[in-house]
Amino acid sequence: MTKATYQKPTIIRHQGGLSQKFGRPTRRASMERIDGVPVEELMEKYGSPLFVFSERTIRERYRQAHRAFSIRYPKVQFAWSYKTNYIDAICRIYHQEGSWAEVVSDMEYDMARRLGVPGNQILFNGPLKTEEALRRAFKEGAHVHIDHYDELYMAEQVAKEFDEPVPVAIRVNMDTGIYPRWDRFGFNLDAGEAFNAVMRMHSGGKLKIAGLHSHIGTFILDPQAYGRAASKLAELAKRIKRETGEVISYIDLGGGLPSRSTLHEQYAPGTDSTPPIDDYAAAICDALLGAGFPTDELPTLFIESGRALIDDAGTMITRVVGNKRLADGRRAVIVDAGVNTLFTSFWYRHDILPVHDKGGMPEDTVIYGPLCMNIDVVRPSVSLPPLSAGDALVIRPVGAYNVTQWMQFIRLRPPVVLIGEQGEVDVIRRAECVDDIKGPEQLPERFVEKRHVRVVG
């Protein structure tokens, strides 16, 4: 029997229970367990805030997505987008499932190699690749996706050191009928730049075109945009075959598939408005199968999805630090996880749930983080029942980007745990300590304070 939470007497408009045309405006939900493990037990053992990942969900989502593509297309290869979440244990799960690695920098490249991913299972994207990184990638057989002409020239220079022409892919951007139209990655297709780049490469003789890559945007809610991109790339591939004789061995449609999270600007919740991944798979696979490739020249389809696979698997546990009434009468709750750890708060209206619903009337609430910064707002408005300091909340989905884009600003970064398929809990990244932050620093000699040591005796 828990005691009802004390609330300072306030007069607010009653919202609960009344239906309007979209149904009940508020819902009461709570979440006591993650994969069967009580949230409070996790918080007690590992503290708060705490990132919790579910191995079961990761594998389930991966297999779901892989199934959607692989039953529709005979040659499919997923590559795990490292930037979405590059904690070793997480990457390892994807590699175990058969994923290659998609990296966008030499740091990520090193991470993948460190984890034992062979070079020939790495897709190397990103607009900045150093000469040294290119050399290593070529040597190890990685799939390098060229982003711009200067990179192309540099790649040609490096390729001179090899006996055979080095196979590479180019990144291609195009109009797929969506807004915003991303045109910053790679060579533009509609203006003919992509084909020119291929011809440049072909006549240079140092590089060999092997693949086409595109990354049409992020959180794309229209599956047909991918269908159009796939058709356009297939056309380009056939033109390249026609004019240079080179067979394009793979077409990479990048990532950008949405998770079931809800963007700030979306009206309906993501769980309702995000199309199922099957729709994306059907659009892409139908476009490629219908493009008229000879059966033995059907390109392999690469998918670099990150967010759509991992987002649901990550949950954040946070603790209420205090309650507040703002000057305009709104209720505010301060929690111990802010935008420093939960970077995606800037993009999403995360689902925030109490661990126990102890009753009381739900009320629109601002959720503030612990930073001493005005921007530290986790949710500008979410309907929550009364909470008291120390209560646990869960925030979801937070699996994508947070553990790569988080900052140690003001506070240290929290630990990350993984719940295994048998319910076992392992720390996969421990909580940071001050030494982790101060370790790389060097204090010049002149700032070192001389301590006087008095010798006794």
Added chain:
Amino acid sequence: MFALSDNKPWTGAGVQGAKRVAATLLRPYAQVYFAKSPWVGFLFAAATFLAPLQGLSGLIGLIAADLIARWLGQPKDLIDRGFFGFNGLLVGLAIGLYYNLTVPMVGFLVLAVFFSVVVGAVLHYLTTRYIGVPVLSTPFVFAVWAALLATRRFSEAEFALEPILVTHWGAGLLPAGVELYLRSLGAAFFQLSVASGLLVFLGLLIFSRWAVLLSMFGFAGGWIVYSAMGGSAVDLSSHLIGFNFILAAVAVGGMGIVLSVSSIVYSIMAGALAAMLAAGMLALLGPYQLPVLAMPFILATQLMLFVVMVRTGKGALELVNGEWETPESNLNRARYRHERYPDPAVPVVYLPVSGRWMISQGPDGEHTHQGAWAHAWDFEVDDEKGKKHRNGGTTPDDFYAYDAPVYAPADGKVVRVVDAIEDNPVGEVDTANNWGNLVILWHSGQVYSALCHLKKGSIAVAEGQPVVRGQILGKLGNSGRSPIPHLHYQLQASPEIGAPTLKGEFLHYVVENGHGKQYVTHGVPDLGQEVVPLATDENVRRAVTLAPGREWTWAVSRGAERFEETWESRIDPLGARKIVEKRKRGQAASLSFYADDAYMTALEYEGASRRLLGLLYLGLPRVPFAKDHDLTWSDNLSAAAFLNPAANLLRDLFLPVRELVRMRSHSSMRWAEHGLVVTTHLEINSDLPFTVDRAVPERIEVHCIPDMGPVAIRAYRNDHLICQADLIS
């Protein structure tokens, strides 16, 4: 670091030449009893030289046949195999037995040999082209008959009336039956003595223990016919027709036909049949004063092989595929071919889908795959929780499998398309159009594929159109007798819709279950199995490729031994591939293998157990060029090359009824820092009471690098490194 090269190169070309000449001369002797080894040939030759002049006559015949065949440009492999030589040898031995070797007679002998070469060349051409049974010693029989008939009109031919001294050597020492058996063995070389018979027996024993047993069975078979029917004892003891029983029994019992209990019965019948034919021919040829020679054996053998060749059912007997080795190795090869490779008589196709599919009904299924339609598969898609649909599963579209592409399982031609039947609502069936929308493909001969229950209007091919494997045919729907979306696939012998099914197998797929992913080269997926077509990776192919012409030189350290070993990858004109250990002297090891665009597999290892090449056989029994790195696969390997002599002897003797020493391999692979690592665990199950294996590790790792092939080999026993080899060039 390595105490290298105890083998000094042979510098003298003369020594090499002498060895070659010796091999050329000895092989025809061995060939009389289907053997190849020069040692066996040497013993047989020794048997003929117990009557020196006759032996010389045989040798002259052999050399003459060889030279004439070369002069006439006959096929080199025939000459090398000793086909002309052994016929010439027999002509020489026969003429040496019947006539005194005068100068004109030597000339006449050469003429007879010439005739045998001509007859041999013609008959070999005709039989290989039109009949397919071996010529055996027919040229010799024709040549000797011709010579014997001709000499009646040639007065220079002097009959050898002097009894050959050695005929009685050793006579009477052994029981009569044994003596008769031994003399009959020798009679194949026109030797009449027990001593010669004993030498031939020794040679045969070296060649093959089973050949010896078969020779006894055949002899007994013929002898029983003779004694039971009250045949003349003179036929056996003086005409010495007994070798016909023996040769026929060995030829059909284990050389031309794979050794088995049935083949042993068949060999006894061959001996008996040869006896009957011999008696008949003695009666027929008697008036002409012609000996029957080897004709009963030839007739019995050719007929009995031919009748097995033209069988249409499986039958009790199986022909030996490829070159005849020994009864034991013919059987060994056939047994492991059955266990390891698809039956050539069963059509094989690839899975007609992509991704992971569940067999919801297999062959002899409980719903509809029964009777004449037993050999069929139903494919559905389910998720980890066993659910086949998202949402409520109330419309076909909710099902994962719906609208998935269906691919041609093999090359072929479209012979039938139905594309206008509506999809059923979930739970309903359309028994009026039982098979629904479908595509029927003709692959080859009487092999057709039917892919049924497709989606209306989805079919992407037209009747008469040729298709290649993997080409999209249409999309999966819910038409016909299909309550929920699924693909019905069957092989059939005719192009009609609903034709009875044909037994078939799928190639290259992966079975997924809770325990992992098992690669299957060929097999019949069963009810409830989750199957995925093998996705191949060019890099794996390049890593385990053993490209023809490539050479490897290894530094091997095995226990206290340090040695170097050099291999060369070879390909013959027919495309058969092997790796041969290059050695300056002695018996080199060889490993034959097969590779295509989906996998490689080691076929047979011949060589000493401690050579490094043997470890390659054990370490790379089979490698799918798989993209997935978490596959495992198993194989049954022949332990023959790795057993000690006692174990080998026992194993060989029991082989027709039971494999006493079973070796099973379990392999997996992974990409490591420096390339591909294939790890194979070996498991030996032996029925023998003593230790059987020599140098067989429990675990082998073969490290491969794309375009280089194997670069390092490690073998472990009880987790201790017992052999380590690294590529030095």
